[in-house]
Amino acid sequence: MTAKNQTPEATGQVADAYAGNWVDRLAPAATRPYLRLSRADRPIGTWLLLLPCWWGLTLAMLSDGQAGWHDLWIFIGCGLGAFLMRGAGCTWNDITDRHIDGSVARTASRPIPSGQVTVRGALIWMAVQALIAFGILLTFNTAAIVLGILSLLPVAVYPFAKRFTWWPQVFLGLAFNWGALLAWTAHTGRLETPAVILYLAGIAWTLFYDTIYAHQDAEDDALIGVKSTARLFGDNSPRWLRWFLVATVSLMALAVILAVPDARMTALLVALCGPWVMGWHMQGQMRRLRLDDTARLLHLFRSNRDAGLLPVPFFAVACLL
Template structure:
């Protein structure tokens, strides 16, 4: 008999999901394996895909003002991030099913645990991509082309850890594409500020995903998977410091190129709080980090939702001035 303070985990739960998440508690039983395949039980990835979109539309709005259409850009990006993150995770689990079966943290995922077949996973992936396409085609044609062009990055990422020590770069290229896409959805063009913002997001991804990768470094050694966590080892702190500096510098450059010389000092000052507030939050994470504490690494990784939203908030305020 279970102790009073212990609640048995529902069948099929994933080891690294948040305990008591909405999928395990409330989702209809037949949908749970598919929602777990999409990481719906772990929303942090959706946030990390959405946040660069918020940066992009907010920076574009800071240049020429917010418009009613921006409400749909934000809502569409939120829905699209949920769907495409789910499709990307499904593809990742299809390609990594043998690796996942060999790692304690991931062997409970739907494919290696037998909850979903590869064929079922492929059908689910296509369904999610189709729903995301309906949202994408509501935007201008430049945004549509940008969205389609990102699929190559999504397809390559799961294989990156097989051939490079820097798979986090490929994740950054894919996860931050929304900064350019949302900027184009608002402005109808791709300008230098959007490219600099995209680069800032890549540096940020290198920061947070290196922390994330330290959870699996021992298993990665055994199965031959590469990562920046393994590459940096004890020097991780120095590399994280470099990524922090790059994130703050590139985002500051994006804001300056977008708003100078037309913006007044109040607008410019508010917008520039974004990278520096983000930088302080990243510095706090570095001070808390113990690379040999997997649970602590996961907690810090999840805190990057707050890091990115801090920047989005001040960029949005800058656009309202």
């Protein structure tokens, strides 16, 4: 069998990874199973973890009108930390889900159920990623370090949520949007109301995009008894998704209003364009939604990188006004 004609199972590729991703093309063969375990071949999760960090940082800079070289490090450090902690979190998720993943078509090719990585090897790899991320966290202020340590609780709980609640996406939202709290605090030295409201906006956004994502596995999940909002909402999902869209935009707009001083009306108006254009993108996803088209569901889920990125330049430009 030639490499060109090999199946994903034969090459070790994961079924829902990007075709021609850098891991499959460029990474040394010995590292590929571990990078796949960290989802390095599927960068969308890193973006979804990172973007709330950038929301929190830019909105904090807008709130107090201050920016310095340390903010550039927070910006970069959040990027590195998101890559590492997303990798550690996915490794933990795959360790806990190794028996379930083998029963689901989309996940059976993952490194642990396919036998590419042992559980012991995965635990060591998870610890390495988490320790490097902790080293980055230690460069932030004390309040941000405490928040970073507390973030491990929702990360640890999330993989088990689908076993006891129909709303595991809430637990994913609690974990994935923690960066909004952490980055705000890394800039200001304290946690404040606008950051909490921004965090809630992120959770609503996670409910939106991960319900779309979960519809890919709804049939397999029903067979093995795994719960999700996709199964809970069923054909009523579009109505729920619209409510999550409204909640995302409204809460983010409220966070902006609370963060920006009244005297800076021009900055406020520019910053408010951020949640508006994000909501416009999400509404575009709704127009293209087809619950029975798994390829389209995956495409729409991935497009949330662009949706979540849209507020960042508006917040950044508003900082200059």
